[in-house]
Amino acid sequence: MNKPANFSQNSKSRYLSSEQVEEMGAKIEALRREIMDSLNEKDAEYIYKIRNFVRYSEIASRGMLMFAGWIPPVWLLATGLLGVSKIVENMELGHNVMHGQFDWLNDPSLHGASYDWDTMATGQDWKYTHNYVHHTYTNIVGMDHDVGYGLIRVSDAQRWEPRFLLNVPLAAQLMLFFEWYVGIQRLHLEDVIAYKTKTWAQVWQDAADVRKKMKRQILKDYVFFPLIAGPNAIPVFAGNAAANIIRSLWASAVIFNGHFTEDAENFEMDNIENETRAEWYLRQIRGSSNFTGATWLHILSGNLSHQIEHHLFPDMPANRYAEAAPKIKALCAEYGVNYNEAGFVKQFSSVWVKIAKYSLPNDWKAEAKHYAAKAKTSLNALLADKLKF
Structure with a gap:
């Protein structure tokens, strides 16, 4: 099946087949x-x-x-x-x-x-x-x-x-x-x-x-x-x-x-245009x-x-x-x-x-190195510009 928006990573929910999703949606x-x-x-x-x-x-x-x-x-x-x-x-x-x-x-x-x-x-x-x-x-x-x-x-x-x-x-x-x-x-x-x-x-x-x-x-x-x-x-x-x-x-x-809350899920935009009503129902449950x-x-x-x-x-x-x-x-x-x-x-x-968790990047060490290098480059460029005078 296509992966609709209501399937995300790190979920506590069991994976459901398309048939199970539609069956659950019909009951809802x-x-x-x-x-x-x-x-x-x-x-x-x-x-x-x-x-x-x-x-x-x-x-x-x-x-x-x-x-x-x-x-x-x-x-x-x-x-x-x-x-x-x-x-x-x-x-x-x-x-x-x-x-x-x-x-x-x-x-x-x-x-x-x-x-x-x-x-x-x-x-x-x-x-x-x-x-x-x-x-x-x-x-x-x-x-x-x-x-x-x-x-x-x-x-x-x-x-x-x-x-x-x-x-x-x-x-x-x-x-x-x-x-x-x-x-x-x-x-x-x-x-x-x-x-x-x-x-x-x-x-x-x-x-x-x-x-x-x-x-x-x-x-x-x-x-x-x-x-x-x-x-x-x-x-x-x-x-x-x-x-x-x-x-x-x-x-x-x-x-x-x-x-x-920690267990409320977020989703990506993949295949959202093909999302069925039942899949929409499932996304509402998992995101709330x-x-x-x-x-x-x-x-x-x-x-x-x-x-x-x-x-x-x-x-x-x-x-x-x-x-x-x-x-x-x-x-x-x-x-x-x-x-x-x-x-x-x-x-x-x-x-x-x-x-608090998401105040830091997913890979905070890599991001810290990136911004430190970026700041160093900017500082060096500024110093070089000053030295011209």
Whole structure:
């Protein structure tokens, strides 16, 4: 058989024949149809409850900040609640609605085509970089920009550059400013800074929509709400800033756990044009990671704690992933495919081991010699040029 993109090296999964892949894929598809055909009013009630929580928690937290934010315990409580509200709006409401998971309700306010969330990224940019690029080419190096976000190295298939020596601090500040990085992801700033294949003029032109969105978000959180708070402007400003950072740190941790764990595989582009649906299913499983936890943890993660099931069924209401997960896990056991699942802390720890590992080149000794020789050559050339004078 041809070697499709869903077969990579260093896998814990057993090799499957084409027939086995297609057989497994058919069972996954049957499970998808079974769950999608059973969607009902309980699923509708669930998403409306989530939306109500977002609305009322935001009202309550902003009210506390505006009227009593100068009291330290109230500020802490209000800021934490606003952070949670923003997390749930992004993860369990916005992300899932923009995948079209609730289009079947025919509610314009919960339709994937029109929903735009409370974050720096525009809905349209997100749906292109995430819904289309990432979910189509999941973990294929050179096609899925989520493999390192153009900033960090998380795969031995990524060409090593000296800047990746800063992999760990770069990853830490990626988490801190995750909202902003997601907002500008489609602009591919690494093409300007690292590769010089794009100009800042092009970036400015391409950024018209995201500039408008960022302006709106900045005015809302850092001008409008502090302004109407009057004498409590500073606590409101600080609370909004802290809540946004809380959301960035949590959202990035969830995303890292779903994609960058040690057992999450990356793939090459070979034969991707001939990949079947079943092979695509298998790649989603092998390139994703789940983490276990209580119900509240699943809700706060937008049910991306079931990242494997989300990658298999991105348009399935996320509250159904818990139903699909044990069946997918059983299928993986039947076919000898690694089902990457562990506790949150264990998965997150493995992420940082991987990030640290890939800060060095695959053959770090050879690369060190190469760059030392290159630096020596440049120094000699500079000295020779100086000696002419």
